[in-house]
Amino acid sequence: MSTSASDSQPPSGTRGLAATAPGPALGLALEECQPRQLDDYDVVDAIVACQRQMAHLQAVQARMVQELSGRENYAFCVACEDTEVDNAFHTHDRADAVGQELSPALTWTPNEAKNHAGLAIELVEEHRSVLRALEQGRISWNKARIIVRGVSWLHDAWLQAEVEDRLLEDAPGMTERQLHRRLNRMLSEADPDTARKRRAEGRKKRRVCPPVPDDDVTGIASMTLVGPAEDLAALYTAVDAGARALRAAGDSRNLDQLRFDLLCQIGWNALATGVLAGPEQVRLANRHGRPATVNVTVPITTLLGLDDQPCQLAGYGPIPAEAARRIAEDAVLRRLLTDPVDGRLLEYGRTTYSPPRALKDFVLARDSRCVFPTCDTPSDVCDIDHGIPWEDGGTTGASNNHPLSRGCHVAKTLHGWSIEHLDWGGYRWRSPAGHTYTVPPEAVGPIRHLARPEHRRPRTDPDPDTGHQTDTGTDADTGTDPDSDPPPF
Numbered sequence: 001m002s003t004s005a006s007d008s009q010p011p012s013g014t015r016g017l018a019a020t021a022p023g024p025a026l027g028l029a030l031e032e033c034q035p036r037q038l039d040d041y042d043v044v045d046a047i048v049a050c051q052r053q054m055a056h057l058q059a060v061q062a063r064m065v066q067e068l069s070g071r072e073n074y075a076f077c078v079a080c081e082d083t084e085v086d087n088a089f090h091t092h093d094r095a096d097a098v099g100q101e102l103s104p105a106l107t108w109t110p111n112e113a114k115n116h117a118g119l120a121i122e123l124v125e126e127h128r129s130v131l132r133a134l135e136q137g138r139i140s141w142n143k144a145r146i147i148v149r150g151v152s153w154l155h156d157a158w159l160q161a162e163v164e165d166r167l168l169e170d171a172p173g174m175t176e177r178q179l180h181r182r183l184n185r186m187l188s189e190a191d192p193d194t195a196r197k198r199r200a201e202g203r204k205k206r207r208v209c210p211p212v213p214d215d216d217v218t219g220i221a222s223m224t225l226v227g228p229a230e231d232l233a234a235l236y237t238a239v240d241a242g243a244r245a246l247r248a249a250g251d252s253r254n255l256d257q258l259r260f261d262l263l264c265q266i267g268w269n270a271l272a273t274g275v276l277a278g279p280e281q282v283r284l285a286n287r288h289g290r291p292a293t294v295n296v297t298v299p300i301t302t303l304l305g306l307d308d309q310p311c312q313l314a315g316y317g318p319i320p321a322e323a324a325r326r327i328a329e330d331a332v333l334r335r336l337l338t339d340p341v342d343g344r345l346l347e348y349g350r351t352t353y354s355p356p357r358a359l360k361d362f363v364l365a366r367d368s369r370c371v372f373p374t375c376d377t378p379s380d381v382c383d384i385d386h387g388i389p390w391e392d393g394g395t396t397g398a399s400n401n402h403p404l405s406r407g408c409h410v411a412k413t414l415h416g417w418s419i420e421h422l423d424w425g426g427y428r429w430r431s432p433a434g435h436t437y438t439v440p441p442e443a444v445g446p447i448r449h450l451a452r453p454e455h456r457r458p459r460t461d462p463d464p465d466t467g468h469q470t471d472t473g474t475d476a477d478t479g480t481d482p483d484s485d486p487p488p489f
């Protein structure tokens, strides 16, 4: 593939596509080319040219993101100057602020948008040659990320530039995985200490990710553990040995099933007893004043087996009626038929700032996730926010309280977002740039049937003001767990 920035003449015939640098001329040529009239060889070239053009546009987009990040709405917030805001709770990051703005606009989760914005800013400000390679269509966005994140482990600027240049030479002809391998080898050659530092950092970032629904089968999910290999090996070896022992003793389940069941049994036992057994007996933390539970919302008729209406597993989504009834047989089931059906009964006015138990229960049942348009954080790990702040005369009640993840709470309190509760249920958000997004009310279990039969929660909803679509079904915002710190607001 030969490309150069200066070579931006319109192609003469389709044979020119492979030689044309990305930009307006290539864009026009691609729009006008008729794939049906091309031979196989040329169609391959046209497909590759599209790829280069898309990379080029990502570089163009990165410059726009970086430009926006420097503007007043995103570059600063009150926490930067106001000493009354406790900085321990908030270190301002313009990539976060601009990412939040772009999240519903691009229908990416807040975390996806923040990571994207962070890389865009770094590319434009610190990694010019990587940005240039992207702009020329020589590397993809993912390869740019691999290179930038990789060389950031080197603290010597000269070494960084050296490694970056060598990677950029090879990257166009490599898969992402090959590039990863080359990068790892170069990093340990450039600085043997890097491997140790990266391992320490990887160890620091060990985590258990929340379950992610399987796209194909309702009620099936997968879960990822990331951390030191030896710890995971210990867990797997133990579960495997237990499974083999049960199998040898005549259990009819296969080894995969037994390993899974043994591991999940740890969770069910802990929820039943309130204690997570292990070398340290850990008493489970409460969430919003309730013991930790797996919450399902089940219509009474379904629980009684009269019908099979869809049920909701809190923080996760729909599960089949049969699965919900299985959970309901277990003693840890709590919330069932206890949800008030009329939110108007739950208005406490100015009598109390912190939401009473009945209100919390109602809010968490009404909104099973953070109510930001693109955020999927389960509501039981969210803060309960006052839409109109208490200091500004806001009341405590179903018409002003809603769950917000910590990241979205910061966006609203410090970064210029506002939220309005709509009369018909649902919410209207307004971004710092002035874009508005409507979040329709969520359809959950009995509430849907008794209170708002006319409003199901659609996947998309065009906003009357901007025509923007909001998407409410994306990955969870796995930001800071709000339970680990008291909220700063």
Ligand SMILES: [Zn+2]
Pocket: 076, 077, 078, 079, 080, 090, 091, 092, 093, 414, 415
């Ligand atoms: Zn800030």
Ligand SMILES: [Zn+2]
Pocket: 370, 371, 372, 375, 376, 377, 404, 405, 406, 407, 408, 409, 477
């Ligand atoms: Zn959120």
